[in-house]
Amino acid sequence: MANTAVEAAIECQGLTRHYGKVKAVEDLDLRVPYGSVFGFLGRNGAGKTTTIRMVTGLAHPTRGRAWVAGIETTSADSSARRMFGYLPQSPAFYNWMTPVEYLDYSARLFDLSPSQARQRISEVLEVVGLKDASRRRIGGFSGGMLQRMGIAQALVHSPPVLLLDEPTSALDPAGRYEVLDLIARLRGQVTVFLSSHILADIERVCDTVAIIREGRLALVAGRDELLESYAVDAVELEFEHIPANPAPIPPLFLEALQGQPWVSGIAANGHILRVSVNNTAQARPALLALAAQHELHLTRLEWVRPTLEEIFLKVSG
Amino acid sequence: MLTLNYTLSIFLMIVLPVLLAGLLRRRFQVAWWLFCIGMLTFIVSQVVHLPLNDWLMKAGILGQPGLDESHPLWWNALLLGLSAGLCEELARALGLWILTLVLCRRQGTNPQWTLGQGLMLGLGHGGIEAMFFGGVMVAATIGSLLSLQGVDLSSLVSSPEQLTALQRQMDQFINAPWQAYLPLIERLIAIGLHVTLSVMVLRAFQKRNFLYLVLAIAYHALVDFIAVIITASGSVNAWAVEGLLFLAALPGYLWLAQVMRQEAPPAPLRTPLRRELALFWAALRKELIQQWRTRRMLIVAVVFGLFGLMSPLVAYFMPQMMLAIPGAEAFADLVPPPTPADAMVQYVKNLTQFGFILALLLGMGAVAGEKERGTASLVLSKPMPRWSFIASKLVSQLAVYLLGFALALPGCYLYTVILFGELSFPPFALLNLALIFWLLPYVAITLLGSVLGSTTNAAAGIGLVGVVGLLIASSIPQISGLLPGALVGWAGQLGSQAAGGIDALGQAAALATGPALGALAFSFMFALVCLVTGIAAFEQQELP
Numbered sequence: 001m002a003n004t005a006v007e008a009a010i011e012c013q014g015l016t017r018h019y020g021k022v023k024a025v026e027d028l029d030l031r032v033p034y035g036s037v038f039g040f041l042g043r044n045g046a047g048k049t050t051t052i053r054m055v056t057g058l059a060h061p062t063r064g065r066a067w068v069a070g071i072e073t074t075s076a077d078s079s080a081r082r083m084f085g086y087l088p089q090s091p092a093f094y095n096w097m098t099p100v101e102y103l104d105y106s107a108r109l110f111d112l113s114p115s116q117a118r119q120r121i122s123e124v125l126e127v128v129g130l131k132d133a134s135r136r137r138i139g140g141f142s143g144g145m146l147q148r149m150g151i152a153q154a155l156v157h158s159p160p161v162l163l164l165d166e167p168t169s170a171l172d173p174a175g176r177y178e179v180l181d182l183i184a185r186l187r188g189q190v191t192v193f194l195s196s197h198i199l200a201d202i203e204r205v206c207d208t209v210a211i212i213r214e215g216r217l218a219l220v221a222g223r224d225e226l227l228e229s230y231a232v233d234a235v236e237l238e239f240e241h242i243p244a245n246p247a248p249i250p251p252l253f254l255e256a257l258q259g260q261p262w263v264s265g266i267a268a269n270g271h272i273l274r275v276s277v278n279n280t281a282q283a284r285p286a287l288l289a290l291a292a293q294h295e296l297h298l299t300r301l302e303w304v305r306p307t308l309e310e311i312f313l314k315v316s317g
Numbered sequence: 318m319l320t321l322n323y324t325l326s327i328f329l330m331i332v333l334p335v336l337l338a339g340l341l342r343r344r345f346q347v348a349w350w351l352f353c354i355g356m357l358t359f360i361v362s363q364v365v366h367l368p369l370n371d372w373l374m375k376a377g378i379l380g381q382p383g384l385d386e387s388h389p390l391w392w393n394a395l396l397l398g399l400s401a402g403l404c405e406e407l408a409r410a411l412g413l414w415i416l417t418l419v420l421c422r423r424q425g426t427n428p429q430w431t432l433g434q435g436l437m438l439g440l441g442h443g444g445i446e447a448m449f450f451g452g453v454m455v456a457a458t459i460g461s462l463l464s465l466q467g468v469d470l471s472s473l474v475s476s477p478e479q480l481t482a483l484q485r486q487m488d489q490f491i492n493a494p495w496q497a498y499l500p501l502i503e504r505l506i507a508i509g510l511h512v513t514l515s516v517m518v519l520r521a522f523q524k525r526n527f528l529y530l531v532l533a534i535a536y537h538a539l540v541d542f543i544a545v546i547i548t549a550s551g552s553v554n555a556w557a558v559e560g561l562l563f564l565a566a567l568p569g570y571l572w573l574a575q576v577m578r579q580e581a582p583p584a585p586l587r588t589p590l591r592r593e594l595a596l597f598w599a600a601l602r603k604e605l606i607q608q609w610r611t612r613r614m615l616i617v618a619v620v621f622g623l624f625g626l627m628s629p630l631v632a633y634f635m636p637q638m639m640l641a642i643p644g645a646e647a648f649a650d651l652v653p654p655p656t657p658a659d660a661m662v663q664y665v666k667n668l669t670q671f672g673f674i675l676a677l678l679l680g681m682g683a684v685a686g687e688k689e690r691g692t693a694s695l696v697l698s699k700p701m702p703r704w705s706f707i708a709s710k711l712v713s714q715l716a717v718y719l720l721g722f723a724l725a726l727p728g729c730y731l732y733t734v735i736l737f738g739e740l741s742f743p744p745f746a747l748l749n750l751a752l753i754f755w756l757l758p759y760v761a762i763t764l765l766g767s768v769l770g771s772t773t774n775a776a777a778g779i780g781l782v783g784v785v786g787l788l789i790a791s792s793i794p795q796i797s798g799l800l801p802g803a804l805v806g807w808a809g810q811l812g813s814q815a816a817g818g819i820d821a822l823g824q825a826a827a828l829a830t831g832p833a834l835g836a837l838a839f840s841f842m843f844a845l846v847c848l849v850t851g852i853a854a855f856e857q858q859e860l861p
Contacts, residue, residue: 057697057698058697058698060857060859062425063424063425076856077346077587078588078701079587081699081700088698091691091695093692105599105603106699109599111592
């Protein structure tokens with residue numbers, strides 16, 4: 001095992017899975033640091049689920065290896081599965097069981113003592129908000145309840161790593177909010193590896209983001225660092241709409257702007273002017289002074305920050 | 318004592334290869350499918366080997382050692398050794414060559430064969446040989462000898478020489494109960510030899526040096542040559558024969574030990590065996606609860622219980638029902654009075670007609686259904702070994718059928734005694750044992766179908782093909798004696814004996830004629846092979 005694997009919550013080295021001629025995942029090298037909430041982004045079919053299934057041991061890599069908490073999960077040894085909890089995209093349970101029975105069965109598989117099991121079952125049902133439904137048959141649960149039950153079974157043995165495969169994709173907005181809130185609350189307690197194609201979810205809860213494209217890792221970075229590095233130094237000015245005014249943007253202001261050394265580009269679109277700058281530090285005070293000098297009637301002045309969606313579209317092609 | 322020793326010996330010959338493979342899997346982290354490939358290479362080798370020997374004899378090139386004086390013993394021994402060496406070692410090499418091609422195509426690079434894989438291939442190859450030629454064939458032979466106890470042997474043979482040979486065999490069989498373990502010892506020596514030979518052939522691929530293959534063929538031929546010479550001479554004590562065979566295999570074992578010392582084995586599985594067994598019990602507990610909660614247990618209990626009660630009732634009232642048909646009074650003299658034998662016939666017929674249908678209906682979704690619904694992937698993302706997932710399903714189903722028989726047996730027995738006044742319990746109990754062993758392969762093959770099928774419908778199709786295949790095979794005269802169908806015939810005989818008042822267990826056991834005892838062993842072996850194949854296939858499957 002690679003020494004580096006010990007330091008990472010999840011480590012993949014050259015992880016590859018081919019289905020005939022289709023390269024679902026190709027030479028994936030990935031390290032997920034302990035304590036992070038790691039977002040794994042990709043379009044549908046990019047290889048997110050295949051990667052997670054290989055890491056969990058449910059799929060066999062064509063080549064390459066993976067470790068969770070320092071223990072190889074791609075070998076024949078099932079003991080590594082104690083190190084993580086896994087929530088598939090659509091978790092399926094034995095409909096004839098109640099949540100308590102399913103969690104008790106899970107606890108037995110994780111070798112929890114009966115007293116430990118009782119305590120953990122009670123705790124996780126509380127955390128996921130299923131305490132009141134703990135004696136109902138799972139067969140009658142809604143989609144949101146099943147997802148919460150899925151999180152409960154993944155947490156029952158207090159694993160150091162949680163692998164969540166598109167946990168919100170099948171949920172309505174309320175269910176999505178609940179699950180994301182739950183994941184956010186887990187920050188600092190476990191390492192969360194969250195795969196999704198819903199960018200808003202990733203942006204909301206993840207501190208590190210990886211983007212997978214056609215089975216290959218396209219990018220890995222901290223969320224803020226990523227947003228910063230892809231930030232376009234630009235400012236948007238929205239001018240007040242005055243019906244009598246034939247030119248919504250004063251031509252004199254435009255002329256003055258073009259003469260500034262910190263301006264690298266100007267694009268006007270109706271009442272909105274987008275100004276690209278090459279020196280933000282210089283531009284910030286100078287722009288305000290210039291606007292005041294021309295007595296502009298502005299309704300909005302905003303320094304533009306890219307969304308994860310824009311970065312994702314750019315990176316994932 | 319005699320029966321116990323042979324039962325234990327036969328049981329171990331069938332079970333030990335699988336247990337050894339289980340230990341090997343833990344020690345070398347090697348997959349079960351290699352055991353199956355080993356089994357397959359043995360079967361393929363015999364498809365060529367047996368007809369080849371037959372042809373050599375018919376062509377007059379080979380004589381029957383000990384019986385045919387037309388060829389010198391050394392010549393026969395040499396030819397037999399060479400044919401075995403060539404067929405089996407080339408089958409091993411062919412298997413490895415095909416595997417290399419498949420893995421190379423799948424992985425894009427040549428597979429790195431390991432010692433553990435060679436050991437597992439050898440265990441599979443020698444294991445199926447021990448199971449079939451050891452366990453099943455010895456069971457069939459012992460069954461024949463058991464049924465000859467107390468029979469006038471001179472009525473069975475045509476020459477005094479044959480009578481002497483048969484008498485000597487019977488004396489040895491009856492007076493030396495410890496000889497029951499000789500076939501087991503011989504099979505263990507053979508398994509060790511097959512493991513050695515498999516590693517030799519694997520070495521040829523590892524080192525790209527096909528002299529290892531030539532060496533394997535030559536060594537196999539040599540050991541078989543020695544075996545034929547010492548067994549055909551007839552003058553060597555049976556225990557000494559095994560000792561000499563061991564000595565012949567010893568150089569191979571020493572070579573293997575040296576290879577094992579040279580190659581550092583991988584780390585063994587982290588999960589202790591005790592923990593793996595605890596996980597199996599957890600899975601079995603869940604399966605049994607599921608059988609209860611999903612009403613499967615109830616269905617089997619009701620169906621079997623009803624057949625137990627109904628069989629003597631139907632047999633008893635059948636003449637009255639027939640005579641109740643308008644106009645049937647005229648044939649009253651032709652309708653025989655009901656007997657307990659009729660109840661037994663009904664019982665066997667009902668359970669065998671519906672048993673395999675139940676096995677198919679209740680077992681087809683056991684694994685495929687879980688794969689289809691996604692429950693399997695969630696459970697197997699936890700530290701449950703896949704073998705325990707599959708094994709727990711087979712054991713739980715068998716437990717349910719045992720419960721069914723436990724209800725059918727007293728029901729049928731009591732109603733028969735009440736209605737007909739008499740039924741001997743020992744043969745009737747053995748009859749139920751025969752039916753349990755008859756059902757076992759159908760349950761196992763349905764489970765295998767459920768593993769191989771990706772959906773319940775596909776599993777049902779595969780299971781049905783397997784079940785029908787077994788039923789058809791049971792009607793082929795050359796092999797029918799060893800197949801589950803023979804157990805139905807035995808059950809019928811036991812039913813007649815039970816109705817006829819034989820109440821000594823010994824007499825009933827004597828009814829285990831050769832084919833029936835062989836069929837018992839075959840059913841057990843077949844179920845075990847289905848289980849191992851199911852586990853091997855399931856380990857390789859990707860779960861959705």
